[in-house]
Amino acid sequence: GAGVSQSPSNKVTEKGKDVELRCDPISGHTALYWYRQSLGQGLEFLIYFQGNSAPDKSGLPSDRFSAERTGGSVSTLTIQRTQQEDSAVYLCASSTDRGYNEQFFGPGTRLTVL
Amino acid sequence: AQSVSQHNHHVILSEAASLELGCNYSYGGTVNLFWYVQYPGQHLQLLLKYFSGDPLVKGIKGFEAEFIKSKFSFNLRKPSVQWSDTAEYFCAVNARYSSASKIIFGSGTRLSIRP
Numbered sequence: 001g002a003g004v005s006q007s008p009s010n011k012v013t014e015k016g017k018d019v020e021l022r023c024d025p026i027s028g029h030t031a032l033y034w035y036r037q038s039l040g041q042g043l044e045f046l047i048y049f050q051g052n053s054a055p056d057k058s059g060l061p062s063d064r065f066s067a068e069r070t071g072g073s074v075s076t077l078t079i080q081r082t083q084q085e086d087s088a089v090y091l092c093a094s095s096t097d098r099g100y101n102e103q104f105f106g107p108g109t110r111l112t113v114l
Numbered sequence: 115a116q117s118v119s120q121h122n123h124h125v126i127l128s129e130a131a132s133l134e135l136g137c138n139y140s141y142g143g144t145v146n147l148f149w150y151v152q153y154p155g156q157h158l159q160l161l162l163k164y165f166s167g168d169p170l171v172k173g174i175k176g177f178e179a180e181f182i183k184s185k186f187s188f189n190l191r192k193p194s195v196q197w198s199d200t201a202e203y204f205c206a207v208n209a210r211y212s213s214a215s216k217i218i219f220g221s222g223t224r225l226s227i228r229p
Contacts, residue, residue, distance in 0.1 A: 003157075033216065042120075042221030043158075043204060056216055091158070102148075103217060105158040 025094030
């Protein structure tokens with residue numbers, strides 16, 4: 001079956017521009033996560049959606065970052081006024097139930113801010 | 115809040131050597147524990163997980179991990195590594211029974227195997 005998909009796979013943008021990254025989770029998965037993976041920094045938690053509950057936004061690094069999940073399925077991560085330090089691979093993962101089950105990861109979006 | 119520490123950032127071994135990657139977590143309650151692996155150019159995938167029961171957990175490709183509650187540890191082991199085990203390994207923890215508990219990852223350990 002289809003796994004988690006993310007688009008675009010690569011995004012190059014200029015400093016100061018806004019970008020939108022998309023995640024399509026596995027159908028039926030109620031939990032959805034966004035992470036940022038920078039070279040040598042491991043996986044940095046950004047935001048977590050679980051069903052209809054209010055999202056856990058505690059990992060968002062600044063108010064330039066926001067995310068939404070429409071209809072409990074597709075999620076969009078938006079970065080406004082991008083900075084060079086935003087350059088990283090942005091990973092999305094989904095899982096069933098309360099999120100303590102196995103997470104299935106997408107291929108990521110590599111963001112480069114010039 | 116929970117946190118995860120992986121103290122080995124880069125481990126280099128020869129084929130057939132034994133492997134142990136350290137993972138310590140910080141959380142006072144009951145936890146679920148995971149090891150994920152990211153092979154070069156591939157997605158992150160689950161290697162093994164511990165929820166309850168036998169603290170010695172066996173995963174794919176001959177890996178195992180032991181949960182030692184008193185040490186807040188969940189170290190990953192493999193008796194004899196292969197060149198194909200070259201990858202980055204991430205330990206993760208989740209607080210069980212928390213109403214909206216996220217999964218937190220460690221910073222990862224890069225494993226390089228010399229053929």
